[in-house]
Amino acid sequence: MSFWADRVLPTLVEKACRSHAILAERQRWIPRAHGEVLEVGVGSGLNLAFYDPAKVDAVTGLDPSAALLTRAAARVATAPVPVSLLEGVAEQLPFPARAFDSAVITYSLCSVDDPQRALAELRRVLRPGGELIFVEHGLAPDARTRGWQRRLTPVWRRIGGGCRLDRDMRAILRDAGFRSDDLTAGFTEGASWLSYTFEGTARPA
Numbered sequence: 513m514s515f516w517a518d519r520v521l522p523t524l525v526e527k528a529c530r531s532h533a534i535l536a537e538r539q540r541w542i543p544r545a546h547g548e549v550l551e552v553g554v555g556s557g558l559n560l561a562f563y564d565p566a567k568v569d570a571v572t573g574l575d576p577s578a579a580l581l582t583r584a585a586a587r588v589a590t591a592p593v594p595v596s597l598l599e600g601v602a603e604q605l606p607f608p609a610r611a612f613d614s615a616v617i618t619y620s621l622c623s624v625d626d627p628q629r630a631l632a633e634l635r636r637v638l639r640p641g642g643e644l645i646f647v648e649h650g651l652a653p654d655a656r657t658r659g660w661q662r663r664l665t666p667v668w669r670r671i672g673g674g675c676r677l678d679r680d681m682r683a684i685l686r687d688a689g690f691r692s693d694d695l696t697a698g699f700t701e702g703a704s705w706l707s708y709t710f711e712g713t714a715r716p717a
């Protein structure tokens with residue numbers, strides 16, 4: 513691990529993920545979660561405050577970054593629901609099949625190495641009728657922004673903890689066998705190449 517990954521990147525990630533627009537997205541979607549919840553890529557735990565204690569039994573938060581998990585641990589005491597944290601990757605979830613009622617992923621599908629494998633794992637651990645709640649940035653619809661996203665991704669990936677700017681989240685979810693009836697996408701505040709956002713819920717088709 514490097515000074516960048518351990519010290520600098522967690523601070524930058526947390527700052528970026530606390531923008532007004534992103535907090536509004538968290539407020540919009542996280543209260544949808546219910547029952548036993550798995551949050552993959554929990555990061556510094558910025559979603560934890562938004563879980564609804566009337567609906568959620570417990571949240572399990574998983575992330576590969578020990579530095580970000582340390583920050584998330586500081587938020588566990590004030591979270592409105594019981595939270596346990598563990599180190600791991602979305603592509604290899606250490607849980608039995610059908611263990612969760614809801615799964616949450618926000619601004620992390622851009623960074624996982626293998627999104628199809630991660631989504632296959634999320635399908636596996638969701639109970640029948642379970643729901644995936646997602647807020648993710650990705651490939652914009654217009655050619656000019658796409659061009660910038662494709663040009664910038666190789667450099668951005670290296671400094672941004674593996675984050676790709678050019679993933680088509682709608683197609684990735686569909687190809688993984690998830691169906692969404694309420695997916696919306698659009699530019700939020702910020703640089704256009706970073707702010708084309710897909711949000712909604714999805715269920716195994």
Ligand SMILES: C[S@@+](CC[C@H](N)C(=O)[O-])C[C@H]1O[C@@H](n2cnc3c(N)ncnc32)[C@H](O)[C@@H]1O
Nearest residue numbers: 529553554555558577601602618619620623624
């Ligand atoms: C931009 S941060 C978002 C953190 C948090 N979800 C949020 O909304 O604030 C991206 C997160 O994805 C995590 N991540 C990267 N690769 C991952 C993987 N293979 N499985 C799960 N999480 C991963 C990173 O450690 C980081 O916490």
